[in-house]
Amino acid sequence: MAREIYAYRCRRCGTLHYPFRMVCKSCRENDMFEFDPEPLPKKGRLLTFTHVHALPADFDVPRLGLGIVELENGIRITGQLAVEDPMMGMEVTGEVKVVRHTGYEDRYGMVFS
């Protein structure tokens, strides 16, 4: 089964949050953790990107493309870029993958291509 990354929708006003927040940033009334998780959409548009070199050893790759993507629902997320020649504004599709091993824990993140 494909993994998902979740955004959290406020039950009181419907504002979608990513990452999770303790209090709704919009209505500020929701302090009882009344949020419904919903999977982030996978399609979006690449806003900007960069390449990172000299990564810590717990990354699987020597060089990493990182992009900020605006998803279909307006949420912006930073993810890995698996695109050879990225261009700002291009359409990308994300996949949730293990992006980092820290200790015994696998971290999941969005990888866009």
Ligand SMILES: [Zn+2]
């Ligand atoms: Zn709210």
